[in-house]
Amino acid sequence: MAVTVLIPTPLRPYVGGRDAVQVEAKSVAELLDRLSGEHTGLRKHLFADDGRLRSFVNVYVNDRDIRQLSAQETPVRSGDTVSIIPSIAGGTAVQVGAQQPVASLPKLSHEEILRYSRHLILPDVGVEGQRKLKAARVLLVGAGGLGSPAALYLAAAGVGTLGMVDFDVVDKTNLQRQIIHGTSTVGKAKLESATERIRDLNPNVRVEGFETRLTAENALDIIRDFDIVADGTDNFPTRYLVNDACVLLGKPNVYGSIFRFEGQASVFYAKEGPCYRCLYAEPPPPGLVPSCAEGGVLGVLPGIIGSIQAMETIKLIVGAGEPLIGRLLLFDALKLQFRELKLAKDPDCPVCGARPSVTELIDYEAFCGIGAEPSYDGAEITAAELKAEWERNPELLVIDVREAHEYEIAHIDGAVLIPLGELPDRLGELDGHREVVTHCHHGARSLKALEILKAAGFSKVRSLRGGIDGWAVNVDPSLPRY
Amino acid sequence: MTLVFEPRHVNAIRQHGEADYPAEACGLIGGAVEDGRKVAVLLVPLVNQRTDAARNRYLIDPESFRRAQEKLDRDGLEVIGVYHSHPDHPAAPSAFDREHAWPWLSYVIVGVARGRAADMKSWTLSDDRAAFDEESITLEEHKAVWQ
Numbered sequence: 001m002a003v004t005v006l007i008p009t010p011l012r013p014y015v016g017g018r019d020a021v022q023v024e025a026k027s028v029a030e031l032l033d034r035l036s037g038e039h040t041g042l043r044k045h046l047f048a049d050d051g052r053l054r055s056f057v058n059v060y061v062n063d064r065d066i067r068q069l070s071a072q073e074t075p076v077r078s079g080d081t082v083s084i085i086p087s088i089a090g091g092t093a094v095q096v097g098a099q100q101p102v103a104s105l106p107k108l109s110h111e112e113i114l115r116y117s118r119h120l121i122l123p124d125v126g127v128e129g130q131r132k133l134k135a136a137r138v139l140l141v142g143a144g145g146l147g148s149p150a151a152l153y154l155a156a157a158g159v160g161t162l163g164m165v166d167f168d169v170v171d172k173t174n175l176q177r178q179i180i181h182g183t184s185t186v187g188k189a190k191l192e193s194a195t196e197r198i199r200d201l202n203p204n205v206r207v208e209g210f211e212t213r214l215t216a217e218n219a220l221d222i223i224r225d226f227d228i229v230a231d232g233t234d235n236f237p238t239r240y241l242v243n244d245a246c247v248l249l250g251k252p253n254v255y256g257s258i259f260r261f262e263g264q265a266s267v268f269y270a271k272e273g274p275c276y277r278c279l280y281a282e283p284p285p286p287g288l289v290p291s292c293a294e295g296g297v298l299g300v301l302p303g304i305i306g307s308i309q310a311m312e313t314i315k316l317i318v319g320a321g322e323p324l325i326g327r328l329l330l331f332d333a334l335k336l337q338f339r340e341l342k343l344a345k346d347p348d349c350p351v352c353g354a355r356p357s358v359t360e361l362i363d364y365e366a367f368c369g370i371g372a373e374p375s376y377d378g379a380e381i382t383a384a385e386l387k388a389e390w391e392r393n394p395e396l397l398v399i400d401v402r403e404a405h406e407y408e409i410a411h412i413d414g415a416v417l418i419p420l421g422e423l424p425d426r427l428g429e430l431d432g433h434r435e436v437v438t439h440c441h442h443g444a445r446s447l448k449a450l451e452i453l454k455a456a457g458f459s460k461v462r463s464l465r466g467g468i469d470g471w472a473v474n475v476d477p478s479l480p481r482y
Numbered sequence: 483m484t485l486v487f488e489p490r491h492v493n494a495i496r497q498h499g500e501a502d503y504p505a506e507a508c509g510l511i512g513g514a515v516e517d518g519r520k521v522a523v524l525l526v527p528l529v530n531q532r533t534d535a536a537r538n539r540y541l542i543d544p545e546s547f548r549r550a551q552e553k554l555d556r557d558g559l560e561v562i563g564v565y566h567s568h569p570d571h572p573a574a575p576s577a578f579d580r581e582h583a584w585p586w587l588s589y590v591i592v593g594v595a596r597g598r599a600a601d602m603k604s605w606t607l608s609d610d611r612a613a614f615d616e617e618s619i620t621l622e623e624h625k626a627v628w629q
Contacts, residue, residue, distance in 0.1 A: 009560045009562065010586040011586075012586070013585070014585075041609075045584065045585055055582075056582050058544035060544075065544070083548075085547055086544065086547055086584050087541065087542060087543050087544045088540075088547065088564050088584070089532075089539065089541045089582040090539070090540055090564075090575070090576070090578060090582055090583070091539035091540055091566070091576065091578055091579065092538045092568045092571040092576050319576075319577060
């Protein structure tokens, strides 16, 4: 006696219209192999091109799913009944940009066919997907840590037009992570540096540069002409600005952010799922989340997150796979762990909810609490002034409020190290009658220290403008800058 | 092969698509092959199991398929097709639909634009799995009464 295989209706035409066939076999794998050997039309419906059982083909042995048994190694015996049960899946592709009929997509040159051959042989991309990439217009906000790998991979992948918004100049401290720039372009505009590199990588890509800060005044006009925005900004006002502009214009926003050893990525596309404000309705208080310059970042991290942004952008363009819409990917580099949170659309979201209160771009600096800082007139001292005063008055107390590991990189001789976080608890160590100058790396933390000291009753406190960096430039060039 | 619907089937699929909007609605079509035509007899509306991405994906798991098939079997019917809605998209199969499609079955898609059912079309997978071919939907009132 053999094993009875029950055939579902869609497959019956391939077994002569029968609803059951008999097969001799010892395991499910052997059974499926024999079955599709005898009825050759079955094979392509049961197995994918790589030889694996298709995901929507389910096999049951005597009413039990083989996934709960030993999968395809599950043994079968004479008299067993094996059922092939369909699961049925489908749905629409997430579509972005103006959907062009295939015929009107730009054609590929012979050079492009050769260049993209590894894409063309992927069934999910193919010639049609590559032509979609060529037709696509992607805007990168920021040509820094995240923008560098994103721009390189998108250019290499053959995205036809890359827009880039950046007004910064390449600095040596950028090179540790901003791999689109190089030692030879230090001092040049980032846009110019990135354009040179992209031109070398793939001359087919058109770069449209916007050498400006993205603002509420220009954002809609700049973003309007692109299909997808990849947000590589490092500050909250711009992040909310990019989000709101994308929601108002109906564009997907491929988001990434990094901090020290951790990163996040998602695709915010209000037509299909939540937006950034559904996740973070309000920005954190200013100063709570340090920038890369203040908090540091491991250089590889933006490489990973920026590459994920490039991958998601390409998937959206070619319509492949499952986009990161409605999901927040969290990456922890130290544990080397990816986690995923489901994100729901907030029905009361102020910008993408049912009754939005934000219907045009707002003042994002004010929204993020920036610009309302107290004035520090007279509370700051320059490096040159400090040097002169210190020479006249050796009693002057200079407090370094940076972290110990920063102190190790470089420090001002004679300064006392009290990290900002420890300062409130260590006020007792200080003589309230002495004149005090606080300093940090660039002059931001030392202003916070100044406020703490003033609140504690210290009357003669000033902060070193430009921090130890200003000192290294103007007073002591023997100090390394970082 | 032509797919034969009664008007009530068409109405029921449209209503299901509207009721579940903006999620995708899905269900199975039970019927029989008569004179070389697939004749629909009853619909088995199912719950879309893709709660994570119900807006643009649907899934009928094997257990649901099996239960529906057993139910139809008792009535002497078989699964002749699947219906699903495309919220805010036309009634044309996506590449995802094609990659996951079974041969022979009719794939009926109803486009639902802003909550209102729009066009409805039926498709079958080509034998080489490379394309979906549109098949005609014929509307007929059945005289025979199925028990």
